[in-house]
Amino acid sequence: MNQFGVDHRTNSGIDCLYLRGYLDAHTAPQLESALGNLVEKGKNKVVVNFNDLDYISSAGLGVFMVFIEDVRAAGGDIKLSEMKPKVYNVFDLLGFPLLFEIYNADGEAVSKFESAGAENAAE
Amino acid sequence: MQQNNATYNTEICASGDTAELAKIRAFVEERALKFGFSEADVMKITLAVDEACSNLVRHAYHHDKNEQFCVRVETKGDQFIVSILDNGPTFNPLNVASPDMKEYFKKLKPGGLGVQIMRMVMDELSYIPASQTQPQNALRLAKNLR
Numbered sequence: 321m322n323q324f325g326v327d328h329r330t331n332s333g334i335d336c337l338y339l340r341g342y343l344d345a346h347t348a349p350q351l352e353s354a355l356g357n358l359v360e361k362g363k364n365k366v367v368v369n370f371n372d373l374d375y376i377s378s379a380g381l382g383v384f385m386v387f388i389e390d391v392r393a394a395g396g397d398i399k400l401s402e403m404k405p406k407v408y409n410v411f412d413l414l415g416f417p418l419l420f421e422i423y424n425a426d427g428e429a430v431s432k433f434e435s436a437g438a439e440n441a442a443e
Numbered sequence: 444m445q446q447n448n449a450t451y452n453t454e455i456c457a458s459g460d461t462a463e464l465a466k467i468r469a470f471v472e473e474r475a476l477k478f479g480f481s482e483a484d485v486m487k488i489t490l491a492v493d494e495a496c497s498n499l500v501r502h503a504y505h506h507d508k509n510e511q512f513c514v515r516v517e518t519k520g521d522q523f524i525v526s527i528l529d530n531g532p533t534f535n536p537l538n539v540a541s542p543d544m545k546e547y548f549k550k551l552k553p554g555g556l557g558v559q560i561m562r563m564v565m566d567e568l569s570y571i572p573a574s575q576t577q578p579q580n581a582l583r584l585a586k587n588l589r
Contacts, residue, residue, distance in 0.1 A: 323465055342465060342468075344461070344464050344465070344468075344493060344497070345461045345464060345493075345497035345500070345501065346460075346461035346462050346464055346465070375468070377490060377493045377494060377497065377557075378494055378497075378556040378557050378560055379497060381556065382556070406482075406483075406486050409483070409486070410490065413560065413563060414544065414556060414559065414560070415544050415548070418548065419548050
């Protein structure tokens with residue numbers, strides 16, 4: 321059974337990961353590997369799209385915790401978008417929306433990176 | 444409500460492999476829906492069972508596929524009870540202190556949230572260690588149909 325998948329695309333130069341299926345203790349290592357590959361290459365601005373993700377457990381939440389400190393220290397972020405209510409509810413249960421920016425669309429998340437980049441360039 | 448049908452399985456067994464989590468979730472989800480829970484509550488129950496089984500496979504069985512555990516669903520009045528029966532070393536996960544989420548976010552370290560989720564979404568949790576009369580450890584997660 322193909323439970324989980326992750327695709328990588330770039331949107332206006334920002335790396336976007338598209339998740340699908342079920343993100344649990346079995347499949348979380350696949351996401352960790354995909355995010356790790358980006359971070360290792362110094363790509364610290366990442367949008368993760370949840371539109372086709374139907375389930376997440378704490379093992380999935382933990383993957384974001386692995387990388388968030390490093391990407392933010394490098395001036396980047398992991399921004400999340402297009403979460404179904406049932407997936408958002410799991411994030412919300414533990415207070416994760418306080419830690420992560422969650423957007424309704426990838427474009428909004430990408431724009432946030434662009435506007436933050438423009439502010440930094442102006443400083 | 445749950446069917447009183449002898450062929451309707453109330454227990455599923457799995458090996459110490461996280462690949463088994465999906466079938467356990469499907470098993471619990473189907474029975475919780477039949478019992479009459481809302482989709483939101485079904486998701487919570489399924490998540491709690493997933494967290495319990497994930498912890499078991501990882502910490503008690505160390506991903507040993509030769510090990511086995513079983514998940515049993517029972518109903519008692521308005522209560523939906525899921526018992527997770529294992530042959531691992533006796534370990535009561537309910538003795539694990541709940542993380543302070545403010546501290547958790549400050550430290551930004553993954554893991555340790557499974558028991559917290561179980562506590563948040565279920566109404567009753569209990570743990571009965573293996574004994575002479577009961578050969579397996581039993582973690583019991585119960586939720587009331589409101």
